[in-house]
Amino acid sequence: MADADAIYRTDALIAEDIDAYLDAHQHKTMLRFITCGSVDDGKSTLIGRLLYDSKMIFEDQLAALESDSRKVGTQGQEIDFALLVDGLAAEREQGITIDVAYRFFNTEKRKFIVADCPGHEQYTRNMVTGASTADLAVILVDARKGVLVQTRRHSYLCHLIGIRNIVLAVNKMDLVDYDQATYDAIVADYAGFAKSIGIDSFTAMPISGFRGDNITSRSANTPWYRGATLIDHLETVEVLSSVDADKPFRLPVQWVNRPNLDFRGFSGLISTGTVKPGDEVRVLPSGKTSTVSRIVTLDGDLDQASAGQSVTLCFADEIDCSRGNVIALADAPPQAADQFEATLVWMNDDAMHVGRAYWLKLGTQTVSVTVQQPKYAINVNTMEHVAVKTLELNAIGVAEIFTDKPIVFEPYADNRALGGFILIDKLTNATVAAGMIHFSLRRAQNVHWQPTDLTREDHARMKNQAPRVLWFTGLSGAGKSTIANAVEMRLNLMNRHTFLLDGDNVRHGLNKDLGFTEADRIENIRRVGEVARLMADAGLIVLTAFISPFRAEREMVRNMLPEGEFVEIFVDTPLEVAEARDVKGLYKKARSGELKNFTGIDSPYEAPEAPEIRVNTADMTVDEAAEHIIRQLMPLK
Structure with missing residues (x-):
């Protein structure tokens, strides 16, 4: 019986230890950091070393790593730590990092998410992705090469993105015999550059990811270095969420939580600040105010929630709030x-x-x-x-x-x-x-929108018609202007109020300052779209005849108008037919090189994928095309 009691007490103590460990692990702070710098500065090797030293590699992973290290040949090194992170076949073949590799590990004091960012300039966009959520950046510098272009580029991007905790890790110190003068020169060089871009402070340390110097323990090879090891610094540095908790409360609403008629809340991740039941809040951009009645989570209601927590807020009042709105303190709104x-x-x-x-x-x-x-x-x-x-x-x-x-x-x-x-x-x-x-x-x-008494509906009612923008698009010489003119004549006979905007005509005035580069073509259509929208607001049926070669700009104009008012009419004339007409001699000039950026020759035309109306002047006369368009538009209210 005594043995049974002893076993029971031992099991209870073990259970208590496990509970205490799990509770401590659950409440550890999280640090997100990145490693970046130039190619071959040792970023992947450093992360592999951190994973290895923190005992975050399983036995089967270690065996596979040792096997892979022998395959790639590591100049006598038993383990190539970079292979832990370089997961893509292309990365292993080239010995470089291409994609952002995320790894998770923890120590007794903190949990970590580390992003290994590529060093090649062509993959800078991947580095930006990794840095966007980081609290700290480890900028690696090869002790043999010093501060390079990518060192500067990545440092600038980290500062630009808002990372204020910078570690300058002078790596591969073993390859320069742990020379202090080399280290000091690199730190001084970087300090001058850092100051020029607004980095007020950074932490420098000499390391070797290959040998493990100053990674998890102080190295006897650098007795002249008195600072912390890398892991000590990572465990103690202040994380972003603790800073954000002191800022005004902000919660971007991700979704309206309405599982039944008895519950309605607004869910999201608190970006900054804290909130408590009873706090008066404001919903933006509407500006409506209410009071927080509950803070709901999966584990129960909270008395307070802070930056970094995902919660559902319930209000004391029924006010309009939806995805994309921002909930903030009423007296300190964004x-x-x-x-x-x-x-x-x-x-x-x-x-x-x-x-x-x-x-x-x-x-x-x-x-x-x-x-x-x-x-x-x-x-x-x-x-x-x-x-x-x-x-x-x-x-x-x-x-x-x-x-x-x-x-x-x-x-x-x-x-x-x-x-x-x-x-x-x-x-x-x-x-x-x-x-x-x-x-x-x-x-x-x-500049504010000035309300007027007469609405666009009033203008349309006075003209006894529904506004439309009839957008004729097609190649030069397709017959857009001719057909648009014929359609307008028929609408005029039907007592419709119209106006025709022609591509050549608007370039005599409104768009006389624009050329035919891609940027100018985009601006040309934007301006015409704004004018067409204003005319539609006046109740008119607007006809436009423009090549408008890019789908994105035609879609932009469509989005300016209420649904159903934009009618895309594709004058679908083959290039060889349009070029054979060449009424203005433009194709001839384009073929000879006298006319640059000409649609269909050296500038693309993106044909509509689903136009409301399609006509082909190779098979139709102008009158037939116009009649077809009118029939498709009928009935005109």
């Missing part, structure tokens, strides 16, 4: 605007199209946005501001952006969740850029 200055990091192989509409995603908000010509691009080597017309892959620039409706924001320097955004191509859904808002433009705050 701003809402539709025009901003922002820094853009271009991440797409195709250059930025000035004036083209992209999707902007900021937190849980998604709106349409156009980007103006950059004010300047930044040369990361010299910090010089360079005049550019667009942004190419990996370029960093400052530009003004205009959204189609106000969004709730804060400067990125104050709030990464409400100041950082991505741009998405509307046609391909590819992420093309990352951006950081500086501030809203003053004109966005000073």
Whole structure:
């Protein structure tokens, strides 16, 4: 019986120890950090060493790692730690990191998520992805090479993205015989550059990922170094969430939680600040106010919630709140605007199209946005501001952006969740850029929509018709203007109020300052779209005859108008037929090289995929095409 009691007490103690361990592990803080720098600076090796030294490698993984190390040949080294992180076959073959590799490990004091970022310039966009959620950056420098271009580029990007904890890890010290003078020279060189880009402080340390010097324990090879080891620093540095908890409360709403008629809450991740039941809050951009009645989680209601927690808030009042709204303290709300200055990091192989509409995603908000010509691009080597017309892959620039409706924001320097955004191509859904808002433009705050007594419905009723924009598109010489003119004549006989905007005519006045580059073509259509929208607001049936070669711009105009008012009419004339007509002699000039950027010859035409109306002038006369369009439009209210 005594033995049974002893066993029972032992089991109880073990259970208590397990519970205590699990509780301590659950409440450990989390640090997200990245390793970055130039190619071959040892980023992957360092992470592999951290995983190995923190006992985060299983026996079967270790056996596979040793086998892989022998296959790739590691010059006598038993283990190639980089292979723990370089998972892609292409990475192992080339000995470089291509994609961002995320790894998880923990120590007794803290949990970690580390992102190994590629060093090649062509993969800078991947590095930006890894850095976007990081609290700390380990910038590696090869002790033999010193500070390189990518060292500067990655340091600038880390600072730009808002990482304030920078570690300068001078790696491969074993290859320079742990020479202090070499280390000091590199630190001094980096310090000068860091100061020039606004990095106020950083932590430098001499390490060897290969030998393990100053990674988890102090190295006898660097007696002249008195600082902390890398892991000690990672375990004690202040994380971003603890700083964000002191800022005003912000919660971007991800979804409305309505499982039944008895419950209605608003769910999301708290980006900054704290909230308690009884706090008065404001929902933006509407500005409606209420009081928090409950803070609901899966584990039960909370008395308080802070930055980094996902919660559902219930209000004391029934007020309108939906995905994309932001809940904030009533007496300290963020701003809402539709025009901003922002820094853009271009991440797409195709250059930025000035004036083209992209999707902007900021937190849980998604709106349409156009980007103006950059004010300047930044040369990361010299910090010089360079005049550019667009942004190419990996370029960093400052530009003004205009959204189609106000969004709730804060400067990125104050709030990464409400100041950082991505741009998405509307046609391909590819992420093309990352951006950081500086501030809203003053004109966005000073210019307001002036309400008028007569509405667009009143104007349409006075004309006894429904507004339309009949958008004729097709190649030069397809017959757009001729057919549009014939359609307008028939509408006039039907007592419809119309106006025809022709591509050549508007270039004599409204768009006389525009050429035929891709950027100018985009701006040409944007202006015409705005004019057509105003005319539709006046109740008119507007006919436009423009090549309008790009689907994105035609879609942009469609989105300016109420659903059903934009009618895309594709004058589907084959290139050889249009060129044979060549009434203006433009094709001949384009073929001879006298006329650049001519649609169909050296500039693309993107044919409509699903136009409302299609006519082919190779098979139809002008009158037949016009009659076909009128029949398709009928009945005209």
